[in-house]
Amino acid sequence: MKHEPSNKNDKGHQDHRVWSIEGRYEHPIYSPEGGIEGVMIDADGVAAQFVFGHGPDDATPFGKVKPGQRVTLEGVEAKPWPEGEDAHAVYQFKRLAGIDGKDVREGGxxxxxxxxxxxxxxxxxxxxxxxxxxxxxxxxxxxxxxxxxxxxxxxxxxxxxxxxxxxxxxxxxxxxxxxxxxxxxxxxx
The missing domain is CATH 2.40.50.140 (Nucleic acid-binding proteins)
Structure with missing residues (x-):
């Protein structure tokens, strides 16, 4: 698992940096309405959930990704669940950065x-x-x-x-x- 963690900036405020996490694509996460609101990956044995924003196109990059493919996702660490401990790491999805070791950030x-x-x-x-x-x-x-x-x-x-x-x-x-x-x-x- 590769990542770049959040840290403090030079003014002492929390600096929410983008984490880059590599792992195997597991499956989509569905919303109660039947849409796709995120994805799960297995980052070297550690479950990581990436939650999409409310944009209708967030799931689009995953249309051709198959379960088991190696992916690199970028996201910002989500706020902890206020009602108890999270079941696994959760990130706000920013972009699909790589598939099977190929960088797709530039997109084309x-x-x-x-x-x-x-x-x-x-x-x-x-x-x-x-x-x-x-x-x-x-x-x-x-x-x-x-x-x-x-x-x-x-x-x-x-x-x-x-x-x-x-x-x-x-x-x-x-x-x-x-x-x-x-x-x-x-x-x-």
Whole structure:
């Protein structure tokens, strides 16, 4: 089992880092309504449950994963159950990072998109994290980077970076590495 644990940041506050846990995919966890609300893995003999958010697409990456396949999942340690000891480790699912030893975090092949920005896209916490183009493609940029780009609706956008199909089939999501001829820089550490 590989992981990166949570720790304190330089200001003494709890820093909820993403854990990366490798193990064998066991099975989905069903909601009372019949949907899939998480998955179980066996991380070298230790049960680990990853709970999805309320997004309808969280289970999508697991559609082709078979029981027994080796997976690497990323998540944030969940708050302890207030009514007693947890039966096993529980994490809030962030992403499927690998299948059978192959890294899938970037999610795909180099891609390129071009078009007019027709609407902003927003992260779960409400901050803009990219734009949807008239081509149907979604250009994703981390919110801490997107805010300084000055992109507005109607702007012509050309972006490249790792891409993969959108789950609804309408276009692709591209994690922008280059946007309008400029490298999308990382936020300073």
């Amino acid at each position: 092949k180099p891609a390129h998109a071009k078009g007019k920005a027709i609407r902003m896209n927003y992260a779960r916490h409400g901050e803009a994290n990219g734009v949807l183009l008239d081509s149907g493609d979604f250009i994703h940029v981390r919110p801490d980077r997107f805010s300084g780009l000055g992109i507005a609706i109607g702007d012509q956008i050309e972006a490249s970076g790792p891409g993969r199909p959108l789950t609804d089939g309408s276009g692709h999501v591209i994690d922008a590495v280059e946007l309008n001829g400029k490298r999308v820089e990382k936020k300073p550490d």
